[in-house]
Amino acid sequence: MALIFKEGRPVVRLRAFRAIDDPKTCERFIEGHAHVLTAIGVKKVTSSKNDWMYNPAAFVLIVESLDGENVYGGARIHVSGGSQPLPIEEATGNMDAKIFDLVWDYAQEGTGEGCGLWNSREIAGYGIGSIFLTRAAIAIAPQIGIKSLFALCAPYTINLTKCVGYRLESGVGNNGTFYYPKLDLLATTMILDDVNNLELASEEDRKAILELRNRGNVVRIEELRSKEIEIHYMLQLDNMDKWNLTEVIKQMTKQHTNAEFFDENNLNIL
Template sequence: MIELDKQPEVRIRAFRAVDDPESSQKFIDGHRKVLEVHGVKKVTSANHAWAYNPAVFVIIVESLDGKKVYGGARVHAAGGTQQLPIEEATGFMDNKIYDLVKKLSIDGTGELCGLWNSIEVAGLGVGSFFATRAGAVITEQLGIKSLFALCAPYTVRWAERVGCKILTEVGNQGTFYYPKLDLLATAVLLEDTSTLEHARGSEQRKIQELRQNLQQVTTEVSPGRRIEVEVEYDLLLPNIKPNEFKDPFSQISAS
């Protein structure tokens, strides 16, 4: 349990899903509970097949002893054993998403998805904003130039803060009714993960600083409640092959 009478402490850790099945299962269990609280039973990014996809990387927000999971997100690189979740979720409504993913995958593309946080850390930003930022950080290690996301209304602002722009060429000016007819989702795209051209200046600096020092302990300030949170970052991903996620569809057709 996060105690707000003293400075909260969490670890934000990144790993390839297939390398840590136990932590992947903790992520699945926590995400499912949050979705059920909100009455959502069917979300493509909540499909558990990702846990066996070598192109999926998990960002988990946990207690320092690793026993409690507070939230997190995932980055799916295009070219794994599945389509990107945004393709599965919206392709039947607007098939332009398929060509867009294929085009951007030449330079490496992926998707930030599965964003969630538990009720006990609501307002601290650790499972939403800090996980979004960490997703942008690890794209450099993965060698992917662009990053999609399908955002709930309350997470669009976090995506825009790190440089995403609304993808107006799909859906209804970028919006879809998903995962239920009474819920609206917005497709966004971070066009250049290297330059972060459209990100806030403070976010550009923070993301680049984390990329230069992937393992560090620092004090963050939650963007909502302005509460200080001590964060132990461990965003180093071992065993990433050079160009592993560049132009994956030509690699598939050639094999």
């Protein structure tokens, strides 16, 4: 999985697609993510957690080599109303059923969740597993039609999500937080209320997201902490004539607490 460099910078492609349109890339996403989890000591990831690749309401962002052979990171947006509950519902519903009402209310105008964010060791430190994938996910949200986004954040991603326009949602859990004793992890519920206007985002992040949104397919030299990377963005989603958010919302059923969803060893946290 060696990176290609040009003028001292790694060169990668960041591509967006609907999960069911590209099963082979979904499999490479899953394999790459599993390698990362194994490296940090997570030995077993249940196969059911990969059902998102068959979810018609899941959208994927993948960071790969320009030839598509190597994968360096990824993220996903799951839209409420697909074949699965949102990951945040699975992770917190057993502890506070109010999450189901909250998601349901937002889902009436179209909502989703940013999740599954990861990057490989080869590309660590260049912002792929943090700011650049997060910006790209928000950039494509209007193509999907959703108005808002949820995120369940580990402590080290809270500031990142605030920069791109999320706010803490204190109406669920313990003022927005959930504690997982097996993992000794505090997770925080965040919501981006308006993916179109991004009123709470920093000026720098808002400007970058809107440029990605307006241009879709563009090459940018990105910089994080004096490290530069060349990213070939391909954010124009294909086959969107086959996607109908209105129908997804119409067919949606409200989720309820289900112990089968919950596996503390296998949480999907940003």
